Amino acid sequence: MSLFFEKRGETDYTLSEMLRAENFGLSNWSGEKVDEITALGISTVLSCVTILADSIAVLPIRVMRYLDDRKIYVDSPSWVEKPNRNQLKFGFIHEIVAALALHGNAYIFVDRDRAGRVVQVQNIHPSNVQVNIKNGVKTYTMKDKTVLTNENMLHIIWFAYPQSAVGLSPLKLQKNTLGLAIAMERHINQFYSQGATPSSVLETDRELSEDQAKGLQATWSSHHARSRKPAVLTGGLKWKPVSEAAGPELVQARDQVTQEISRIFRIPSYLLNSKGDSQTYQNIESSGIAFVRHTLLSWISRIESSLSTLVPGKQFINMDTSYYMRGDQLSNLRAGQVGVVSGVLTPNEVREWLDYEPYNGGDEFYLGLQGSPVNEANPIGTDKGSPYDQMGKDDER
Numbered sequence: 001m002s003l004f005f006e007k008r009g010e011t012d013y014t015l016s017e018m019l020r021a022e023n024f025g026l027s028n029w030s031g032e033k034v035d036e037i038t039a040l041g042i043s044t045v046l047s048c049v050t051i052l053a054d055s056i057a058v059l060p061i062r063v064m065r066y067l068d069d070r071k072i073y074v075d076s077p078s079w080v081e082k083p084n085r086n087q088l089k090f091g092f093i094h095e096i097v098a099a100l101a102l103h104g105n106a107y108i109f110v111d112r113d114r115a116g117r118v119v120q121v122q123n124i125h126p127s128n129v130q131v132n133i134k135n136g137v138k139t140y141t142m143k144d145k146t147v148l149t150n151e152n153m154l155h156i157i158w159f160a161y162p163q164s165a166v167g168l169s170p171l172k173l174q175k176n177t178l179g180l181a182i183a184m185e186r187h188i189n190q191f192y193s194q195g196a197t198p199s200s201v202l203e204t205d206r207e208l209s210e211d212q213a214k215g216l217q218a219t220w221s222s223h224h225a226r227s228r229k230p231a232v233l234t235g236g237l238k239w240k241p242v243s244e245a246a247g248p249e250l251v252q253a254r255d256q257v258t259q260e261i262s263r264i265f266r267i268p269s270y271l272l273n274s275k276g277d278s279q280t281y282q283n284i285e286s287s288g289i290a291f292v293r294h295t296l297l298s299w300i301s302r303i304e305s306s307l308s309t310l311v312p313g314k315q316f317i318n319m320d321t322s323y324y325m326r327g328d329q330l331s332n333l334r335a336g337q338v339g340v341v342s343g344v345l346t347p348n349e350v351r352e353w354l355d356y357e358p359y360n361g362g363d364e365f366y367l368g369l370q371g372s373p374v375n376e377a378n379p380i381g382t383d384k385g386s387p388y389d390q391m392g393k394d395d396e397r
Contacts, residue, residue, distance in 0.1 A: 030179030
């Protein structure tokens with residue numbers, strides 16, 4: 001069965017049909033229930049999802065536009081910092097990433113005024129939205145039967161095949177791995193709380209009646225439980241400890257499942273405090289860059305591209321990842337110094353990068369010897385003839 005949907009009649013596809021295709025051949029052999037609640041009950045899944053969501057939600061969001069070949073900042077609309085009356089930016093972005101990581105789809109209701117301007121945006125749980133395609137046009141049916149179009153619904157997809165109306169869910173695609181993790185967690189807990197493996201046995205060649213065996217067991221327990229007293233064995237009795245080999249083996253197997261889950265979300269092992277990658281102080285910067293490039297950047301690009309459709313004209317959304325590219329304080333200062341003396345950065349640009357306040361005269365460029373001016377910077381709006389004064393006036397919806 002293919003995930004490509006062939007044309008039938010008026011080309012009507014429902015979410016249920018797509019989910020049946022999506023789940024074809026993907027059985028959960030563990031028999032455990034795998035959904036967002038049980039999956040987040042696995043510590044590794046919770047850690048992976050929160051690392052992704054937290055790392056992206058803390059990034060500054062700026063609205064930019066192109067002026068010739070340059071990128072410049074413009075004023076952000078109010079919904080960027082306060083998406084809706086009940087949320088700030090962090091919580092809004094956090095929900096988007098969590099929905100993508102668990103369900104593969106994020107649905108954002110876009111509330112517009114009569115002029116078509118965005119007033120507020122709000123996330124909707126993926127289970128509360130049904131996606132339909134008719135004649136190549138997507139519609140979104142809510143639980144209250146309200147039908148929305150692309151004008152009022154922003155749909156972000158994690159991964160999808162061509163002609164798929166909805167994204168594939170990591171929970172469903174990896175329910176065997178997650179089901180195994182849930183089953184292991186349950187079994188380990190039962191092993192230690194209800195395990196039938198005795199700590200030791202008393203052996204003898206003599207035949208014992210049931211009453212004698214129970215009496216011997218009770219006597220041994222009463223004299224030696226939680227006690228370090230020496231034991232005296234008579235009548236041919238032998239004491240033999242029982243090794244709980246199954247317990248450590250299960251714990252080791254659980255560590256292997258942890259590695260599998262971290263691969264699903266592409267989270268480095270050192271961020272999960274798991275066995276695997278080791279980090280030192282010297283490679284913190286390179287690790288941060290690798291984490292951004294190979295893990296965060298794809299998630300950020302999805303969100304940036306989608307939210308950019310909500311700003312007018314040539315404007316676009318930028319999520320600044322420079323924080324993760326920083327090294328230690330000394331390396332930052334040296335990099336800033338090189339940027340200033342080479343004429344690439346102004347002192348105030350370096351100070352902004354380091355979260356310091358600007359100072360008067362810090363917008364001048366220098367080259368070679370310190371104090372040799374190269375070009376006097378023109379802050380936005382300071383020169384009457386500056387093209388920056390026209391910034392945003394030619395933006396069209």
